[in-house]
Amino acid sequence: MPLTLVCGGGFGDEGKGKISAYLAISDSPILSVRTGSINAGHTVVHKGRRFKVRQLPSAFLNPSTRLAVAAGALLRLDVFFSEVKELGVSSRVVVDRSAGVIEPRHVEAERRDKVLAGIGSTAQGVGAAMADRVMRRLRLAWEYGELAPYLGNVADLVEEALDEQGPVMVEGTQGLYLSLYHGTYPYVTSRDTSAAAILSEVGVGPRRVDDVVVVFKAYLTRVGGGPLPGELEVEEAAKLGMLEKATVTGRVRRAAPFNVEMARRAVRVNTATQVAITKLDVLFPGAAGARRWQDLPPETRKWVDWVEDQLGAPVTLLGTGEEATHTVDLRREKLGPL
Ligand code: IMP
Ligand code: MG
Numbered sequence: 001m002p003l004t005l006v007c008g009g010g011f012g013d014e015g016k017g018k019i020s021a022y023l024a025i026s027d028s029p030i031l032s033v034r035t036g037s038i039n040a041g042h043t044v045v046h047k048g049r050r051f052k053v054r055q056l057p058s059a060f061l062n063p064s065t066r067l068a069v070a071a072g073a074l075l076r077l078d079v080f081f082s083e084v085k086e087l088g089v090s091s092r093v094v095v096d097r098s099a100g101v102i103e104p105r106h107v108e109a110e111r112r113d114k115v116l117a118g119i120g121s122t123a124q125g126v127g128a129a130m131a132d133r134v135m136r137r138l139r140l141a142w143e144y145g146e147l148a149p150y151l152g153n154v155a156d157l158v159e160e161a162l163d164e165q166g167p168v169m170v171e172g173t174q175g176l177y178l179s180l181y182h183g184t185y186p187y188v189t190s191r192d193t194s195a196a197a198i199l200s201e202v203g204v205g206p207r208r209v210d211d212v213v214v215v216f217k218a219y220l221t222r223v224g225g226g227p228l229p230g231e232l233e234v235e236e237a238a239k240l241g242m243l244e245k246a247t248v249t250g251r252v253r254r255a256a257p258f259n260v261e262m263a264r265r266a267v268r269v270n271t272a273t274q275v276a277i278t279k280l281d282v283l284f285p286g287a288a289g290a291r292r293w294q295d296l297p298p299e300t301r302k303w304v305d306w307v308e309d310q311l312g313a314p315v316t317l318l319g320t321g322e323e324a325t326h327t328v329d330l331r332r333e334k335l336g337p338l
Contacts, residue, residue: 003168003204004211007195008175009266011222013244013253014215015278017042017058019317020171021324024059030166031066032059033154035201036173037074037102039122039189041247045322051087052247055080057171060087061324068154071096072201074129075141096154097142102129119187120224122248127190155203162208172198176266187226195270213317214272216263218283221253230256241282260310267313275311277304278319290320293328
């Protein structure tokens, strides 16, 4: 913090939700901004309760954090209102006036689309709505009366919060390799998922950012089509505990070992100041639940040090379990006082 951006360094599902939730608890941002859309599901587990958010920031976990949806984000009204209700956060949600709105016809169009089926799209209407936005025929949040109580200017809110020295978090979605520009086109999503693009969605300039936390999982997963270097057979992935199911679609995720070259490029393109690695407990069961460096098994520490050396960026946050607080936080040791 003060302005921390969290983004993904893989094919999404790196555990950004978990890391954002941890940062929300530990750093108490006064504002957190969600970008992207409902094709991206973020899982947050806290005190044994499991939440899946597709529209609102994972920082909802901290009751003192204001929750914003960026101008470049796309809303689906049913998803938005059900999350607001389920999480009981109505009084602290702000939607940028210029956020786009996905309509049922966008979902229908994507369900019929053969190209998208081949890519393995989540068919949530996100790309179709984005296409309409580019063609300047998408309706925006300010045009929907039911959103009126939530409307605001999120870029202004970020500036105001920073002027008050308040920590602000920006939550990216998906990962660099699903980026429309920098990913494995055409097997990508309908937006740029890099740090620069995430900022652009919010309406904040690059020099306002203090920290870019690029999140990796200790192994790679991918849903849908497209290349996955080192892809494992399903049985092998299952044996290693890497078989996961997608948050939004329930599909089985393809899995592969951690890829240093890909991670290095994600660090560079996103200008990472810090690296987070989640699910270390899958690679190293002895790491499960650890919250301190000294509680990690020696081979885990050795691997993390090796990754840090390879990436040339400090590895500051380590996920050791699905609970938000199952995190080893090395920021003070590695970066000095926060
Ligand atoms: P779409 O963005 O729903 O059209 O999907 C395009 C591709 O991106 C498909 O391979 C999806 O599985 C993938 N994708 C989109 N959002 C996510 C995500 O949040 N996590 C993982 N994969 C995603
Ligand atoms: Mg996900």
